[in-house]
Amino acid sequence: MMAVAGVLVGMLIGALPGVGPPSGVALLLPLTFGMEPTSGIIMLAAMYAGTMYGGTITSVLINTPGESASVVTCLDGYQMALQGRAGPALGIAAIGSFIAGTIGVVLLMLVSPLLARWALSFGPPETFALMLVGLTTVTMLAGEDPLKGYISMVLGLMLAMVGFDIISGDARYGFGVPELMDGVDFLPVAIGLFGLGEVLAGAEDKTAQMKIRLRLREVLPSLADWGQSKWAIARGTVLGFLVGVLPGAGPTVASFLSYTVEKKVSKTPERFGKGAIEGVAAPESANNAAATAAMVPMLTLGIPGSATTAIMLGGLMMWGLRPGPLLFEKNPQFVWGLIASQYIANVMLLIASTALIPLFVRALRIPYSILMPLIILFCVTGAYSLKNNLFDVGQMLVFGVIGYFMKKLGYSPAALVLALVLGPLAERALRQSLIISDAGLGIFFTRPISAVLMVLALAAIAVPLAKWGRTLLSRT
Amino acid sequence: MSTLTRLFAATVVFSFFSSLHMGSSAQTYPAKPVTFIVPFPPGGGTDISARTVAAKLTQKWGQSVIAENRAGAAGILGADAAAKARPDGYTLLIVNVGVTSINPTLYPKLPYDPDKAFAPISLLCELPFVLMASPSFKPNSVKELVALAKANPDKVTFASSGQGGSPHLTAEIFQLATGTRLTHVPYKGGGPAMTDLMAGHVDLLFASVLEGSGHIKAGKLKGLAVTHAKRSPALPDVPTLAEAGVKDAESGSWIALLAPAATPSAIIDKVTADVKEAVSAPDVREKLIAQGAVPQASTPKELQALIDKDRSRYGRIIREKGLKPE
Numbered sequence: 170m171m172a173v174a175g176v177l178v179g180m181l182i183g184a185l186p187g188v189g190p191p192s193g194v195a196l197l198l199p200l201t202f203g204m205e206p207t208s209g210i211i212m213l214a215a216m217y218a219g220t221m222y223g224g225t226i227t228s229v230l231i232n233t234p235g236e237s238a239s240v241v242t243c244l245d246g247y248q249m250a251l252q253g254r255a256g257p258a259l260g261i262a263a264i265g266s267f268i269a270g271t272i273g274v275v276l277l278m279l280v281s282p283l284l285a286r287w288a289l290s291f292g293p294p295e296t297f298a299l300m301l302v303g304l305t306t307v308t309m310l311a312g313e314d315p316l317k318g319y320i321s322m323v324l325g326l327m328l329a330m331v332g333f334d335i336i337s338g339d340a341r342y343g344f345g346v347p348e349l350m351d352g353v354d355f356l357p358v359a360i361g362l363f364g365l366g367e368v369l370a371g372a373e374d375k376t377a378q379m380k381i382r383l384r385l386r387e388v389l390p391s392l393a394d395w396g397q398s399k400w401a402i403a404r405g406t407v408l409g410f411l412v413g414v415l416p417g418a419g420p421t422v423a424s425f426l427s428y429t430v431e432k433k434v435s436k437t438p439e440r441f442g443k444g445a446i447e448g449v450a451a452p453e454s455a456n457n458a459a460a461t462a463a464m465v466p467m468l469t470l471g472i473p474g475s476a477t478t479a480i481m482l483g484g485l486m487m488w489g490l491r492p493g494p495l496l497f498e499k500n501p502q503f504v505w506g507l508i509a510s511q512y513i514a515n516v517m518l519l520i521a522s523t524a525l526i527p528l529f530v531r532a533l534r535i536p537y538s539i540l541m542p543l544i545i546l547f548c549v550t551g552a553y554s555l556k557n558n559l560f561d562v563g564q565m566l567v568f569g570v571i572g573y574f575m576k577k578l579g580y581s582p583a584a585l586v587l588a589l590v591l592g593p594l595a596e597r598a599l600r601q602s603l604i605i606s607d608a609g610l611g612i613f614f615t616r617p618i619s620a621v622l623m624v625l626a627l628a629a630i631a632v633p634l635a636k637w638g639r640t641l642l643s644r645t
Numbered sequence: 646m647s648t649l650t651r652l653f654a655a656t657v658v659f660s661f662f663s664s665l666h667m668g669s670s671a672q673t674y675p676a677k678p679v680t681f682i683v684p685f686p687p688g689g690g691t692d693i694s695a696r697t698v699a700a701k702l703t704q705k706w707g708q709s710v711i712a713e714n715r716a717g718a719a720g721i722l723g724a725d726a727a728a729k730a731r732p733d734g735y736t737l738l739i740v741n742v743g744v745t746s747i748n749p750t751l752y753p754k755l756p757y758d759p760d761k762a763f764a765p766i767s768l769l770c771e772l773p774f775v776l777m778a779s780p781s782f783k784p785n786s787v788k789e790l791v792a793l794a795k796a797n798p799d800k801v802t803f804a805s806s807g808q809g810g811s812p813h814l815t816a817e818i819f820q821l822a823t824g825t826r827l828t829h830v831p832y833k834g835g836g837p838a839m840t841d842l843m844a845g846h847v848d849l850l851f852a853s854v855l856e857g858s859g860h861i862k863a864g865k866l867k868g869l870a871v872t873h874a875k876r877s878p879a880l881p882d883v884p885t886l887a888e889a890g891v892k893d894a895e896s897g898s899w900i901a902l903l904a905p906a907a908t909p910s911a912i913i914d915k916v917t918a919d920v921k922e923a924v925s926a927p928d929v930r931e932k933l934i935a936q937g938a939v940p941q942a943s944t945p946k947e948l949q950a951l952i953d954k955d956r957s958r959y960g961r962i963i964r965e966k967g968l969k970p971e
Contacts, residue, residue, distance in 0.1 A: 292846035293830075335808065335831060347725070347756055350718040470843065470865070479836060557715060558722070593833075601830050605802060605846065 175212040176517040179219020180226070180525075210503070211510035213481055218514040221460060222266065222522060225453060226529055229258045231544045233364030233551075237355055237590045238420035238456035240583055241428045243363055244310065245441060245448030255530045257390040258449050261398050263522040264390070265454035269406040270515035273461030276410055277468075277508060284414045284462070285469035291415050293601035294612050298622035299415065300595035303422040305629035306429040307584040309441075314579070315633045321580045325588025328353045335597050348560040355589050357552045357565040362582040364548045365565065366572020368541050389526065390446070398450035401431050405454030413459025414466065421590055423459040424452035461511060468504055674734055674912050678709040681902070682730075683739045684723020686716040690772060690855055690936065694900050695739040697932045698769050701923040712739075719809075720744040721755060728757035732907035734916070738763065741772075742811050742898045746955035750963045751809050763903040765952065766913055767920040768943035770933050773873030773897040774815055775857045775883060777866045781845035787823075787870050787889035790849075794825035802828045803849035804838035809968055812851040815872055815896035817962050819851070819886075822894035842866065853898065854879050855937030872896045879937055900938075901948055917945060 204212065224235025229246035242262065249258040276284075291299070307318040331342045332352030343349040390398070405427040412423040431451040432441045441448050467478045535543070552565035575582050606612035614620045681699050685691045692714065699710040715723035720743060727738035749759040776787070784790040794801045805813035808831045820827055827849070832838035835852050842850045843865055850857075854871065858879040861868035868883040872895055876885055886894045902920060904913055921942040923929055933940040943951070962968070 289840065289844035292841055292844060333808075335833075345754060347718045347721050350721070466840065470840065470860075479834075557713075558717070597833060601832070604828060604830050 175215025176219040176514060176521050179216035179221075180223045180518075180521065207503070207506050210507050211513065214507060214510040215514040215517060217460070217481070218266075218270070218457075218511070218518045219521075221457065222263065222518055225262045225266075226259065227364075227547075229255055229262070229449070230529060230532060231364060231540075231547070232367040233544070233548065234359050234586075235551075237359070237586070238424050238459070239453075240359060240363075240421070240586050241310075241424045241452040242449055244428070244583060245443070245445050247367075248442065248444035249446065249449065252444050254444065254446075256526055257394050257446065259522065259526045259529060260390040261394060261446055261450045262453040263519055263526075264395075265398065265402045265405065265450045266457040267515050267519040268402050269409060269454035269458035270461055270518075271512070272406050273410055273413075273458045274508060274512045274515070277461060277464060277511075281465050281469050284465045287411075288414045288466050288470075290618060292616075293598045293605065294616055294619040295622065296415070297595055297598035297602055298613060298619045298626060299412075299422065300591045300598060301626040302622050302629065303425055303591050304588060304595065305626050306425045307581070307587060308629070308633045309429040309432050310425075310581050310583045310587070315637055317580050318584050321575070321582070321584035322588040325585035326592045328358070328585075329589050329592025329596070332593075335593075335600065346560075348558065352593060353564070353589065354555065354561060355586060356555055357561040358568045358589060359586050360548050360551055361565040361568025361570075362572035362575065362586065364544060364551075365569025366576055366582065368544050368548075369569060369573040370576045371537075372541065389523065394446050397446050401427075401447035401451040402454045404430055404434075405451035406458045409455030409458030410462045412455075413462030419463050420456040420459040421587075423455040425587055427451040427455035464507070464511070468507075674915060675706050675708045677735060678711055679706070679734070680736050681710060681712045681739050682723050682727045682736060683712050683714050684716065684720035684727075684744060685741075686714060690853060690938075691739060691741050691900055693936055694770055694933060694938055697929055697936075698902075698920065698923055701926055701929050702919060705919060705923065719748060719752075721748060721752065724748075724762075725756045727903070727905060728762035730905050732905035732909075734904065734908050734912035736905065737766065737916070738903045738905075739769075739900065740903055741900050742955055742959075745901070745903075745952045747809065747811060747814065747959050747963070749956060750960040751968065762906055764906050764908055764913060765945040765948035766902040766904055767917050767924075767945070768941050768948050768951065769900045769902060769920065769924060770938035770940050771873070771897060771899045772853045772855065772938050773871050773877055774812060774851045775854050775861070775871045775877070775880060776819070776869045776886075777842065777850050777852065777857050777861065778869055779842050779845040779848055780865065780867060782848045782867070784869075785867060787884075787886070787891060790869060791823045791825055791891075794823075794827060798826040799828050801825075801849065802830050802847045803851070804830050804832055804842055804847040805851065806835040806838055807831055807833060809963070811896070811898045811959075812853075814959050814962055814968075815851045815894075816849075817966055817968075818894050818896055818958075819891065821962070822886075822891050851896075853937055858937060873939070877937070877939075878934060899941075899951070901943075901952075913945060 220235075221238075224239040225242055225246070227233045227235050228239045228242040229250050232243050232247040234240045234243055246258045246262070249255060304322065307322045308315045310318060329352065331349055333340055333343075333350055340350070405423075408427045408430065409420070409423040412426060413419040428441075428448060428451060431445075431447045432438045435441065435445070435447065437445075463478050467482060532540075548565060548569070549562055552561045553559065555561050572582050575585070602612050603609075612619075613623050679702075681695055683692050683695050692712065696712045699712050702710045715726050717723070720740065724738060724740065724744050727736060730736035745759070745763075748755065778784065778790070784793050790801070803816050805816060807813065808829075812835070813829065813831065816827065816829070819825075830847050832841070835856050838847070838850055839852065839856060839860070841847050843860065851872070854877045857866065857868065858877070860866040861880060861883065868880055870886045870889045870891070871877050871880060871883050872886055874885065874887070874895055876883065902916070904916070924933075924940050924942040930940045
């Protein structure tokens with residue numbers, strides 16, 4: 170019962186852009202305080218799953234990511250919706266999430282202690298190298314022109330510099346605005362670039378309005394869709410789980426990496442960005458596997474692995490449970506209850522979403538002239554509800570205009586958002602590493618995990634540039 | 646005057662007086678829900694303590710006490726919202742040591758005047774810190790640590806939850822008191838710092854007893870000393886800094902309740918008394934202690950003295966070290 174209610178409430182809340190899992194769970198956390206701990210935690214786990222899927226719904230239907238981990242889903246998910254295939258996109262996302270969640274829970278039970286050790290081996294140098302690998306995926310998001318991808322990325326990195334310097338504490342590009350002290354928040358930017366930018370661009374384009382209404386027959390994925398997606402789901406799950414165990418940007422990096430991997434292994438990479446179902450299946454599986462994996466550090470070390478688990482840990486403390494490695498030993502029924510409820514939440518999510526997809530898809534039947542103002546309304550409330558601050562709404566509007574121009578000129582907003590999310594993490598890890606090594610760059614290459622990741626990242630930067638250079642040369 | 650105008654005038658006059666009555670009377674306070682602005686994200690130590698006390702006051706007053714999170718900019722955004730709220734006792738502000746005693750020195754341009762914007766109500770609890778070392782770090786006591794750090798200046802690293810935060814300043818106080826020089830590695834939040842300490846990527850960390858005690862008890866981290874005057878009930882085996890031979894380095898955070906400056910003193914007195922009762926209620930005490938806090942109410946005067954004392958103390962460190970905010 171609690172699980173059903175939690176999933177539904179979570180989905181509703183999560184479907185508001187701007188209310189991603191962390192703020193969704195935070196919003197709903199007080200609801201559970203009156204309950205007894207076990208029902209409370211089941212409800213919480215269900216809401217977590219629900220809000221995650223809620224973000225996917227808006228990504229697919231109105232091109233507005235609810236959280237950083239569903240940014241990639243916009244790329245092909247929204248294209249599928251434009252082709253009248255919103256149903257299959259949402260369906261495969263739910264199935265992929267379910268499979269990833271199921272495998273994730275099994276792995277969580279079997280190999281948590283091992284994984285905790287893997288998480289601990291990631292110090293600042295390893296984190297920096299991983300972020301670098303994550304950033305190189307821009308070449309895959311950017312379409313034909315890697316240069317435009319890099320330009321978007323650099324723009325994102327520049328935005329990521331805003332706010333106080335993490336080591337010296339100097340204010341950077343803040344112009345004395347207190348809201349900018351913490352840096353540019355990624356959600357208003359993403360909502361603006363994707364959601365509002367899309368509305369602005371769509372307002373000019375009469376054909377887009379027609380296309381949506383063409384085919385709505387397909388409500389669920391077909392067998393052919395499943396055939397195309399099954400390996401994408403498998404790869405997304407494994408990758409997502411491994412990356413998700415690492416504290417920090419787990420789900421986001423996992424979703425971007427798995428998208429890149431799919432595009433690499435695909436025989437028809439040109440379909441990506443134009444509505445490839447693997448491009449939805451892989452990142453959605455990856456972010457769900459990563460969300461499950463984020464429980465590993467919380468349960469084994471007592472340290473939250475993501476913003477959402479941090480809030481859930483706060484919930485645990487409200488019930489008088491102490492975080493820490495002893496949680497497993499002292500309150501086993503509780504920990505297993507949590508794992509079980511995660512699983513129940515996954516099942517509920519699959520049922521609820523299949524039942525509700527026709528309803529969500531029907532939302533697209535609303536005439537364009539009504540749907541678009543509604544989306545703008547969603548974008549505004551989403552940006553405001555983030556921190557109850559009008560400043561974020563202004564930020565969202567500005568980025569809506571920027572998103573419109575980026576779309577017109579062929580620059581990738583996903584690359585910008587990725588850089589904005591990973592930039593601060595990469596910078597922090599880089600500078601921590603350099604403090605520890607006393608400014609020696611060797612630290613990135615003498616530690617095995619870091620060295621492998623660095624080589625991967627450098628290759629990912631060098632190879633497309635070399636190819637691009639060669640085509641330029643051969644043209645002249 | 647037509648009947649309608651007369652009726653209208655009467656309504657205006659009536660509503661004026663009734664609102665005046667509602668706003669200023671301590672007898673009827675609280676006549677509607679009270680909001681605690683928590684200038685930090687939900688789920689953190691400050692938020693949980695605030696919610697624990699808010700729940701008790703809700704019971705006592707028969708009016709909801711709502712904890713509203715207005716996070717951002719080291720608590721400045723939430724504090725600013727409270728500073729500009731109507732001073733009628735229905736919007737109060739939860740603060741920690743950082744908001745009242747660190748930010749005014751660290752941030753030269755606050756959007757409010759920290760000396761005039763708020764009136765103190767009461768302390769809620771103290772949050773002592775514990776100095777922890779990575780299991781792979783050789784020294785097992787403060788004495789051994791100081792000897793090692795003196796022999797190798799700048800070689801021992803300490804993590805913190807962020808530049809200019811109270812755990813960081815506590816470490817600076819510790820260095821001054823012991824005459825050592827350590828290298829600071831700032832993190833974003835206590836969680837990532839704790840992970841890297843456990844793995845041995847950094848050597849030392851000051852963090853709240855709440856965050857640290859579980860790991861110390863499980864043997865994943867070494868507890869060297871607590872920064873409070875008394876040993877913590879959660880860590881009875883860990884000595885205080887004074888016991889470990891370090892004088893005048895007591896530190897730690899605390900959580901308190903403030904009101905916008907012009908709030909009627911009758912209301913402040915009532916809230917002060919009720920907070921005292923709430924904080925000493927056995928169930929609240931038990932919850933706060935379970936969170937690693939030391940429940941402690943105070944009078945407005947005592948709170949102001951604490952704010953000022955910590956502000957001059959941390960202010961000196963910040964100026965001497967030339968620290969800037971993160």
